[in-house]
Amino acid sequence: MPETTIKGPVLVTGGTGFLGSHMVDALLEQGVAVRCLVRKTSNLRWLPEDKIELAYGEITDRASLDRAMVGIKSVVHSAAITMTEDHDEYYRVNETGTKDLVKAAMNHAPDLDRFLLVSSLTAAGPTSRDYARTEEDREEPTSLYGKSKLAGERALQKINPPFDWTIVRPGAIYGPRDPALMKLYGMVEKGSVVRVRGPSQLVSLIHVSDLVEGLIEALTNPIAVGKLYHQAHPEPITWDDVADYCAEALGKRTTKISVPRTLLPAVAKGAGLWASINRRQNPLAKDRLDDLLQ
Incomplete structure (x- = not known):
C-alpha cells in the first residue's frame, strides 16, 4: 500500500501566495506541522499565524534557508518570481534559489523525506491547438520565466540529492484568492x-483545489519519487x-x-x-x- 502520511514538519516556501496558502491549509487539515519561509514585509493575510511556525528569510538568502531547514522532514517549494523587468532575477530566484534550498536541505535536514518542487507548464513550452505536450516531450520554453523554471528543475535533478524528490508542472492556476x-x-x-x-x-488551467490534491499525492505516494508530472485539466x-x-x-x-x-x-x-x-x-x-x- 502507498504511504499516506506526510512527514512533518513541512517547510513551505511561497506560503503567503495564492497556491502556497492553500497548500498550508491542506497540510494543517491533515494534522501536519507547518513552517513557512516568509519575508519580514510579507502580507500574512491568508496564513493562520497561530497554527504555523514562521521562518523569516528569503529564497535568495542562503543563511535564512539554512536556518529554516533545521528539523524539517518534507519541503514544498512553491516560491517563484513570475513577473519582473529584471531578467536576471528570474534566474536568481527560480534557478539559484531552488539550488540553494536543495543544498540547505542536504546540509541541515538529515531526516528529510521528500522535496516537492512546484514548477510550471511554461517550463515545457507552449501547447499547440493540435497537440498537448507531455512529460516525455523535449522542453521548449519561450519565455525567461519558463526557461528559469526549467533551469530550477534541472538544478534539482543535477544535484541528485540523497532524499526523495518530485517535480510537478501545473497549468495556469485559478480559484479562491487568485x-x-x-x-x-x-x-x-x-x-x-x-x-x-x-x-x-489556448491556456491549460487547473483549479487550486485539484492542484493541491495532486501535490499532497506527490508528497505521499512512493510512485512519484524521482518523477516529473504535468498537472492540468485534460482539455485546454x-x-x-x-x-x-x-x-x-x-x-x-x-x-x-x-x-x-x-x-x-x-x-x-x-x-x-x-x-x-x-x-x-x-x-x-x-x-x-x-x-x-x-
Whole structure:
C-alpha cells in the first residue's frame, strides 16, 4: 500500500501566495506541522499565524534557508518570481534559489523525506491547438520565466540529492484568492473584457483545489519519487472561454474589446511605467506577455 502520511514538519516556501496558502491549509487539515519561509514585509493575510511556525528569510538568502531547514522532514517549494523587468532575477530566484534550498536541505535536514518542487507548464513550452505536450516531450520554453523554471528543475535533478524528490508542472492556476481571476471578474462585472484580436490563445488551467490534491499525492505516494508530472485539466481552453465562464457565473453580458497585437508592446510599456511610478509589478511585463500570447 502507498504511504499516506506526510512527514512533518513541512517547510513551505511561497506560503503567503495564492497556491502556497492553500497548500498550508491542506497540510494543517491533515494534522501536519507547518513552517513557512516568509519575508519580514510579507502580507500574512491568508496564513493562520497561530497554527504555523514562521521562518523569516528569503529564497535568495542562503543563511535564512539554512536556518529554516533545521528539523524539517518534507519541503514544498512553491516560491517563484513570475513577473519582473529584471531578467536576471528570474534566474536568481527560480534557478539559484531552488539550488540553494536543495543544498540547505542536504546540509541541515538529515531526516528529510521528500522535496516537492512546484514548477510550471511554461517550463515545457507552449501547447499547440493540435497537440498537448507531455512529460516525455523535449522542453521548449519561450519565455525567461519558463526557461528559469526549467533551469530550477534541472538544478534539482543535477544535484541528485540523497532524499526523495518530485517535480510537478501545473497549468495556469485559478480559484479562491487568485488576484488575476478577481481582476477578470472585475472587468466582467463592468460589462467589458479586453482581448487580443485574432484567434484566442489556448491556456491549460487547473483549479487550486485539484492542484493541491495532486501535490499532497506527490508528497505521499512512493510512485512519484524521482518523477516529473504535468498537472492540468485534460482539455485546454481559450481565454475567450474563460471570460465567458466568468460572465455566466456572474449572470452578466459582456462586450469583448479587441486590441490589435501590434499595439500590445506600447500597452506593456505604458503598464511598465505605471508600475514603476507606483512601485508595483508590471502586470504586462514583456516576457510574460509573450508567454501568454503563445
